[in-house]
Amino acid sequence: MKKIFAAAVFFTALSINAQFTVTIKTPANFKEQDAVLYTLNGSKDIIFTKETAKKNVWTFKYPKNYVGMMKVTLPNTNNSFNFISENKNVDITLETDGDKVKNIVYLDEANSLMNSIQEGSQKKEMILPALVQIKEYYKGTSDFGKALDTEIAKLSNKTSSDFSTHPFISYYNINYNKFLVAENSKDVKQDDIINFIDKSNDMLETSSLLRPVLVSYLNVGGNNNVTASVDKLLERLKVETPRGQVVLSELIDIFDAYDMKEFKTKYLTQAKNLKCTITDRLAATLKTNANVEMGATFPNYTFYSATNTKMKSLADVKADKKVIVFWSSTCSHCENELPQLLPKYQEMKAKGIEVIGLSMDTDKDAYTKKIAAFPWINDSELKGWNSSYGEKYNIHATPTYFILDANNKIISKPDHVGDVLEYLKLK
Template sequence: MMKNIFYFILFISSFANAQHVIKGTMNPKIETDWVILYKIEGTKQIFVSNTTIKTDSITLSGKKQAVGRFEFKLKPDAKPGAYRVNYRTEGAGFLDIFYNKENISFIFNPDYPEQTVSFSKSSENKLYQEYVETISKAQEKLDSIQIAALQNPKLDLKTRYINAFNKVNVVQNKYAELSKEKYIAPIIKASNQNNSAEILTSVEDYLFKVKNSFFNNLDFNKKTLINSSFLTDRIVSYIFYINYSDDSRTQQKLYKEAIDVVLYKINNQPYKRDIIEFLIVQFEAYKNLEIIDYLFENHYNKLPETLQSQKFKSEKIALFASEIGRIAPDFSWKENGKSFKLSTLNDAEKYVLVFWSTSCSHCMREIPELHSYLKNKKNIKVIAFALEDDAFVWENYSRTNLYGWHNVLGLNKWQNETAKTYQIFSTPSYFVLDKSKKIIAKPNEIDDVMEYFNQE
């Protein structure tokens, strides 16, 4: 009897500590030979494992097709969650799946991963894929009727709309029931779009409904939603697409309002920090300094100090220090024994700050052109910041050819601290400053400088 109990315990233990496998097949195989598995946690991807893609072949319609196969063996203590299979650094290069203590096997086209994936193993992913396909068809039908009513309010579409509305609810309720006790249950619940019970004939009413009910079924504190791309994707949709205007000033106002709405809903402070940092990076791509400043001043800086990353803040502040709209970073120099600071210069209405070098052939062509062009423009002053390895050539050249300018020597060339602050990677680099030293333009070359002042 004791022997039987012993084997029973071993049998149960083997299941508890079983290694599960994720198997993928790319059809067709791509040139990349690697694939990486991440676990999604908040806005971050946590590395799990990497492996190689092996070439194999399958027969389709009587023809052999080259495919790529890969396999990940998860550790026994691998946690349920959303995982990302990444096989490219850009473009359509990843596929998200759900793991919940079961083997997963799937085939997909690497160029269209979400649209083509088909699971042969994994009850979680099969059910979720079935749900997405079914609810999408039902929702598209409902949306098409709603759009027709907005385009022509005189059409009698009420009955068709109610039937389509009921169909969406039937599908939603069906899969909410089927997904009970499964990992994907909160995601299916959160996917409910909260459609209007009655057809709307006013565009304003429709947009108001969409905007004000967008988050009704989302629990911002649900770990399943936080640790997947689902919640982050919804936040992006709300801020960048639901709140949209063609007018730039209105758009900035909408961005701020949408950000406030989203961040007010998040009680999980570490996740709130991650979302703020994520949004700062998104707006960084558009160089939207006003919104980046707003995120820092009104949200990031108000987080508990233990959650704030000083490294992140300093990196982002430095990254945009020399963008249009910013006060030009200050620096000091000496001319004829006198000390000068950029911030206290007061001898012109506008300034051209140019980073150049005597070893730069483009500079040696453009700098004389700039000197000739501006020599009679008394309201414009040039600060010529020379990036040099030594002072010898610069001293002779600037003294002879660049009279009337503020000439600054920056030793250590590319490693010069001021050059790094201004993110200078090539010379010549031009900045136009107003009287208060705010950056008002960043011309690419000498012709752009002249065009800027010719238009005044």
């Protein structure tokens, strides 16, 4: 299970004069009171502020110009949803069922249009091929056949709309279609992508396009030319610039997520050795990586609702060695690997070794059923990739393992459960 996660630091808007407002309405019976607003920088969600509902309405006042993707999370009910800002008021109504958001109604013009475009794109990608296949077997001229022809023609329509009054929608859709839609991007060259990244305005960082475009850039260059491709891009962007540092940070995370250790090490070292002013974005990448370097003291974590222990935090757990595993009940690799610890657990305990599982789950029932079989310490914030420890411990995939000594220093970072058992001489 892989996911690019997001988290940052709270700050509060000081100005009462908003450039625009984000208004979110919920039904009277929806119990959630808190909502957190995020902006975007590359692939990182940046927390802007937290608001409390007043009569089931949240109103966020944004004090400066912002054009791009935004997100709101409802932390107590574990809901989240995305929308866009074109520096104009955003108006959203949530339709709920119990504590779950079942539908999002975008009432402002920009989000209504963006939602319509994305729904059309999803239908074209997922439904059109099926309709074409059905048509191959259905030669009739009945009303059903005519309806098929009409829907196929509608979904096949390639006419472009005029988004001149919607700068972000125009930017997003033009560049998404050019660089990330397979049928259009097959003729895109590396220089085309370099020019796009170099010449784009600030919407590149706020559009959510940067990371997938960088992955596309690396794929175009091929696996045998990764260093040459990255060096060429960074030389053009100038790594001392804010854009260059965002791209460098994204590349480090990409290499981490795809287990390309050689390249991650090379460009992380380059980032560490920069003599210029470091942006907050790159500083965050450096910090999370420093947290989990070999020999580093593993940052403490206060348990949320831990089982099989009375300890309040990870540091409170006393053991000669600790095996930390980040996992999820939806992760197939976890399903295969974690049960292999079960027959060894009592032997581990006898040797002074404790296992601590930190789950990236969101579904309480699924998580609870899984941990019923796990006798070691288990904990989960039930926030998935929005869990606080995702950013703190630089987690890009599950399962991820760390082995700590009695002083909570990292002494091993095994790739698989077999490596854990081998390191602990339990195989």
